[in-house]
Amino acid sequence: MSNLRFLPLALLPLIAACATPQGARQPAPTVKVGLLAINDFHGALEMPRQSVFVPDDKGEAMPVPAGGAAYLASAIDSLRAQHPNHLVVSAGDLIGASQLASSLFLDEPTIEVMNRIGLDFNATGNHEFDRGQDELLRMQSGGCTQHTARKPCQVEPFKGAKFKFLGANTIKADGSTLFPGTAIRSFGSGRNKVDIGLIGLTLEGTGELVSPEGIKGLTFADEASTINAAVPRLRAAGADAIVVVIHEGVRTKGTPNPQGCEGASGPLGEIVNQLDGVDVVVSGHTHWAYICEWPGKNPARPVLMTSAGVFGTLVTEINLEIDPRAGRVVGRSARNVIVQSEAYRPAADRVSPNTDRFPRFAPRADIADYVVKYTEAARQFALRPAGRIGGEATRGGDASSTGGTLGSLIADAQLAATAGAGAQIAFMNPFGIRAPWRLAPGENGQLTFGDIYKVQPFNNTLLTQTLTGAQLRRLLEQNFDGIGPNQVLSPSRGFAYSYDMSRPIGSRIVSITLDGQPIDDAARYRVTTSDFLANGGDTYSELAKGTDRVLGISDLAALEAWLQAIPPRAVPLEERAKDLTPR
Known part of the structure; x- marks a missing residue:
């Protein structure tokens, strides 16, 4: 035009x-x-x-x-x-x-x-x-x-x-x-x-x-x-x-x-x-x-x-x-x-x-x-210390379809928070990471509740459920199925996958591993996401088919608990979702 x-x-x-x-x-x-x-x-x-x-x-x-x-x-x-x-x-x-x-x-x-x-x-x-x-x-x-x-x-x-x-x-x-x-x-x-x-x-x-x-x-x-x-x-x-x-x-x-x-x-x-x-x-x-x-x-x-x-x-x-x-x-x-x-x-x-x-x-x-009047009312919440981080974690911006280091950090927090429900894998959706798309710590890596709330303002509840390896593969294919905007789910530590956008829809996932081992399509895995995603939000309908569901704490509480570590949490820098598309 x-x-x-x-x-x-x-x-x-x-x-x-x-x-x-x-x-x-x-x-x-x-x-x-x-x-x-x-x-x-x-x-x-x-x-x-x-x-x-x-x-x-x-x-x-x-x-x-x-x-x-x-x-x-x-x-x-x-x-x-x-x-x-x-x-x-x-x-x-x-x-x-x-x-x-x-x-x-x-x-x-x-x-x-x-x-x-x-x-x-x-x-x-x-x-x-x-x-x-x-x-x-x-x-x-x-x-x-x-x-x-x-x-x-x-x-x-x-x-x-x-x-x-x-x-x-x-x-x-x-x-x-x-x-x-x-x-x-x-x-x-x-x-x-x-x-x-x-x-x-x-x-x-x-x-x-x-x-x-x-x-x-x-x-x-x-x-x-x-x-x-x-x-x-x-x-x-x-x-x-x-x-x-x-x-x-x-x-x-x-x-x-x-x-x-x-x-x-x-x-x-x-x-x-x-x-x-x-x-x-x-x-x-x-x-x-x-x-x-x-x-x-x-x-x-x-x-x-x-x-x-x-x-x-x-x-x-x-x-x-x-x-x-x-x-x-x-x-x-x-x-x-x-x-x-x-x-x-x-x-x-x-x-x-x-x-x-x-x-x-x-x-x-x-x-x-x-x-x-409202900013003052919120101040007591906003300024409360909420943990520390060992550097800046970023998603990339409003239009980005990847979660970056911030997506990985949040996924790690959700995995840790649901270990009692048997969680082996956690996924964070990049579109659920809101403005300002970064966690930039203050002195000594300090973060406030206001800092983390800006990143995750939805107050979703974590949900852990069982998916087969085949369901995991179909779930990851839904990142790129053309139904909604492309979105690369951020996985927790130990989980990695690669994809090639030049391939036809439905066959773009190249590899999936957990702790270095290929996913077994017939095996069963415990997977944590927000309840929003678990109920099929953001077009991830495969997540609505899981079994043995267990509700956990809120996503924000999980992130805050993860950030309480001493020394401060290191920002995860490894590439967990790798784009193999030929350029």
Whole structure:
């Protein structure tokens, strides 16, 4: 795809009264509506120490520090002031995999921050279901009923979201939806009234990304068919414009450019190619920032497709111009606005500085004060010593499919924690290792609870079960089966495997050994993973077929216990999952 091409605005000419034939009506003015969109906020209340990369004067990527709820609030306020008619929407993962100050308190502060910012709608994403459907319903309706291991309402009563969750393709056993699937918002009045129809939904694969126990009775329907079924109903209800807010996306290539869409590809493109009658698609999930004119099903009527990256570092400003007489969009444009915050130091020898090329936003005082209330409440947890480590352990980054030394360290911790259940092997999924994707110790190798919580915020329970050697082989083949994104499970010490991606799907595993000996397909092995994986999460369906299951402690407790060793644990450096793909 090429970079963003703005559609020409079909402006209706004003005709002078003297030139208007007697009895003829002047054309009605168009109505302008501003959509302000975010996605994948992930409870990023504090500055996330992230940068938005934009092309500099030489075409190279230049970092601009961005993010933080108080700065996001100011950016949205600034943009909203330019649009008398406006909507603020989120394309999912508003909560889940969150910063400590939000996650420790079940993301209640993120919901309250978005109430204060003035969010109108949030389409559910996969991470909204991390704690199960009952807890997600509590996010909407409020209250202090306990659905998780953590106690709700620890800081203040929780009143729930003032904005609406949307989930058109989240279907209950009786055929109804868990949340409303669509909504209509009206602007203007009389002959100048226009209606915006919204369809909100998550990706069809959500059930493979969350614990099956938490979504019992729910199914996630095909995205394109769900949207196409909703469009005529919204049109019949008077919608002049159709906006899809979906937790699915694409990825781009080339120099990062939040205003462009170079080489975009991914599941969302395939969905949009099937759509009829949609004007705008606000998207997320991939954490990529882009703005595209996607050809879609009808290249003569392309779809404007946008994403604001991740962690509230960008806000997408979408301008719609609607002809109320014709009942259609006659002009549109979009841009990603950087939520420029404060300079920070990503490493001891580097600074991500501010720049005058983009506006700088002052933190909104009420949001900043509210965030401090929760960061202070979390401080007693965050600063508690949680062990030591003999060096930095890293995963590699958000898009990496391998666990690196950090994945190996976590797998070792889980193996040790479940030795009493007979564990011989443990696996850690790299996508379960969250920001900042590293454990960087302080003085004397010291780590705090906040350090390890950032890496493993899901509070999963360890589960040990029996698998045959043949099942182990099929499990490892599921790393690369094309059903979900490729992901190389990190094994515990003593276990090693190699793979060759040039081989056909289903035969990419070259070798598997335990303590230097080849795995016997007929033998039985005790294997530990999180309960999320053990129930088939992340598309590892083979793990759901194990026997003699034993539940253990939480993954976070296992890591903390492993880090209590004296002297500090050495970071495992051996290559346990080896890529033999010819280069």
